[in-house]
Amino acid sequence: MTRAFLFTLLLAGVAALDATPVAQTLLSQPLVTSTILGLVWGDVHTALAVGVVLQILAASTTPLGSRTPEDYATGGVAGTALALALAQQSPLQPWRDSAALVGVIVGLLAATSGVPLIKWQRRRNEGLSRWCEAEILAGHEHAPALASVAGVTLAFGVAVALCAAWLAGGVVLLHPFVQHESLRLSRAWTLAQPLWMGFGLAQLLHAFVQRRLTRAGLFGAAMVGAWLTLVMGTP
């Protein structure tokens, strides 16, 4: 359990690095991190229940220009890990559904709470870039490398701290709540999950269709065709 928690914090740091400072390969996306966490914690089913919803919602959040997007890298890890920690308390399905619901909500809150922290990091980096220029002019040509290391270290540390705070707070405060209200939370999950999925899919659809009739027609044809194939089966 302790090793799983430590791995979770490490993954939160790595995901935060991938999100902006290093490489940007989408390793930070909730579906990827939740799958990794599911394998580590030994419960891929609960991890994917949370990861899929957060992924659909994260996909419509873009890091354009100087806009500071929600921190789904940390939110995805914190939400999934909390759901996994809560789900370990019982094998019953309502309990696991409750854990998934709480995981998604905490993931969304953690992603939102990451915005001011990212802004804070970016303001700290302003001083770093001015320092870097002054150091280069003073003859220290390794200053850009040092500044990069400092920026990466700061992003890693902030993400680990944020994830640890949400995870610890979530386990301590929400475990009794899930224990007492698992049936209600489970019922809420059966409605909230498709609602969130539909909402997130619509955001993506809007980005793809862009008011073009052909694309909307293609979406409709694919939906009807897939539905018929699923329900009737292939000939």
Add this chain to the structure above:
Amino acid sequence: MSAGLSRGTLLRMALRANLLQSTWNFERQQGVGWAYALQPALDELYADPATRRARLAEHTAYFNTQPTLASLALGAVAQLEGERAGGAGPDAVAMARVKAALGSTLAALGDRLFWFSLRPFAAAIGVLVALARPEKPWGALVLWGTYAVPHLAVRFAGVGWGYDRGPAVLAGGLRRGFERAVTLLAYAGCVVLGVLVAYGMAPGGEMRPIAVQSALAGGLGLGLLSAQRARPSPTQWALGLGALVLLATWTRQG
């Protein structure tokens, strides 16, 4: 123009481009990361330490573009720095102008290709695979591979493309290729989303309860309406929907 940069130098630039956003900030945005990525070229081009430091410091100024296509700008600017080192290239003001022009042009194309097309497409297809094969990690692998392979390929090859073609790197067939990719991804994305919605209604051919299907349809409708405005953000909407469902559950259950 001075002798061309070695392939090793171009490779080091591409590797360092992975840290382009390591010190992203509101003032200079990718400035320091840009200077760090360009440093191998400056090291090779300028033997005189004072000139080299002056050029390096100059490149810590403001720069911003879409991070994948930044490689093309890096290559193009390295070519101009080569001309400058030979005494023929642009001066500092002209160089800043070229960087600004390249940055905005590449951002306009790169945002549409990578942020608005490839990223949501990778997410949609990854989620579809994860729902269809929940017992295996294929969904995550498909998501990551769909985005990371072209992203890293362009990042590594882009420095060479930019270096060979200079500031007119997007003038030829490259822009047409990227534009075609945007259109194709939009069509493919519509198909994948159609299949995802159908799968949401009847996973594995089993129809879900009418309340669940209604929630999915309601979410779709609300999502399409809310997408017309930038505020509240999708995350804020999702939190609101979660609160609404909890409230409804508690009220109904007494």
